[in-house]
Amino acid sequence: MSSDWALWRDRRGRVSALRILALALLLFPIAKAVFDVQDIVQGARPLNDVIHRTGFWTLVFLAVTLAITPLRSIARYGQLIDVRRMLGVGTFCYAATHIALYVADQSYDVVKIVHEITHRVYLIIGMTALLGLAVLAITSTDGMIRRIGPLRWRRLHQAIYGIALLAIVHYFQQTKADVTVPVFVASLFGWLIGYRIVAWWQDRTELSTLSLLALSVTVALLTFAGEAIGIGLAFGVSPLRILDTVFDFDAGIRPGWQVLAAGLAVLVLDLVRARWNGRRTRPRPIAVPP
Structure with a gap:
């Protein structure tokens, strides 16, 4: 039996070109950041640059995840559903990295971080979206689907639409000019x-x-x-x-x-x-x- 960590294999344990492509897509922002590392380091606020990058890619992968449902019908390619969970969990990973880098940017000052998150509207909205993504990621396993029940699980994961709205509002609030x-x-x-x-x-x-x-x-x-x-x-x-x-x-x-x-x-x-x-x-x- 193939390991659960073998993300490039499908449920039958076979190497999946579609999964490899999805995994490459998820790793692309990291490769791009490594390629741009010199420009990032020479910037005025390198860590802030990476924070914004992870936030942007969180939105991108959230959109890609939501696009699976229409694309599998439009492209007549039902196998796309096989990578939706991977993309969803990857979206949460980028969101978690986004907040982790913010914590590092605040020099791990817990008192300041808690005050900022509870008093700034854009941070409240962003944290709410992150917590929502965390719940969906935790409940994305086969075991959790059986424990919750397919109908309740489906209703729970419909929260993704509200989470997407919060993420977009957060993105607008972070944009200063254009x-x-x-x-x-x-x-x-x-x-x-x-x-x-x-x-x-x-x-x-x-x-x-x-x-x-x-x-x-x-x-x-x-x-x-x-x-x-x-x-x-x-x-x-x-x-x-x-x-x-x-x-x-x-x-x-x-x-x-x-x-x-x-x-x-x-x-x-x-x-x-x-x-x-x-x-x-x-x-x-x-x-x-x-």
């Missing part, structure tokens, strides 16, 4: 949640191509509107003035266009896989004897 990346990340999460809402509303697990297109366009439009309203409130200008710059690509590509491009890429994947599956399942002509 909110382009947080808006794009929030929009991607919006697309992932929107997929689930539409699937629940239509009472189906796989959305039609038209539904995917409508979802992507809707999320993109909401992103344009939300960003314009947010910037307008922050700087005291009319959101309409912000919307006037949507087609000014010299000033940069707005998050709305980015999330629309991501949605259309998923749409193309859906079309390709549907056509590919159609070809593979097309019955062969029966030879008629002369």
Whole structure:
């Protein structure tokens, strides 16, 4: 029997290319940090740099974990479910590293750390999200699923949506100036949640191509509107003035266009896989004897 620590093997003990790919994805930020170590060390606050990196990758892997459900249907690749638990636990590991580095940045001053976490809103929100991820990680084993029961376990793990919302709010609060990346990340999460809402509303697990297109366009439009309203409130200008710059690509590509491009890429994947599956399942002509 293969060891539980052999993450590159599936439940049958066989080497899994999908698991190896997921493991490489989880290790990529570490490799990148090692590659960038000189730039990190020469920065003004090296430890703070790594803190922000781990926080960002926590969000990335949280999004990737949530993306497994829609992608396994869109890509017609049910085996993706095999790496969802690995990605979820990896997300918690990066979140735990994020807070551990924050503790180190505070010179392990317990009194100061407790005061900061209980008095600063962004830290309260971040710690709540971390505790939520910890509960989900602890209960992710087969033994815990049997002990809790599949139905209760499923309801418990639906807390991931609230945790994701808290993580996004925490990310916005940590961003001092340009909110382009947080808006794009929030929009991607919006697309992932929107997929689930539409699937629940239509009472189906796989959305039609038209539904995917409508979802992507809707999320993109909401992103344009939300960003314009947010910037307008922050700087005291009319959101309409912000919307006037949507087609000014010299000033940069707005998050709305980015999330629309991501949605259309998923749409193309859906079309390709549907056509590919159609070809593979097309019955062969029966030879008629002369």
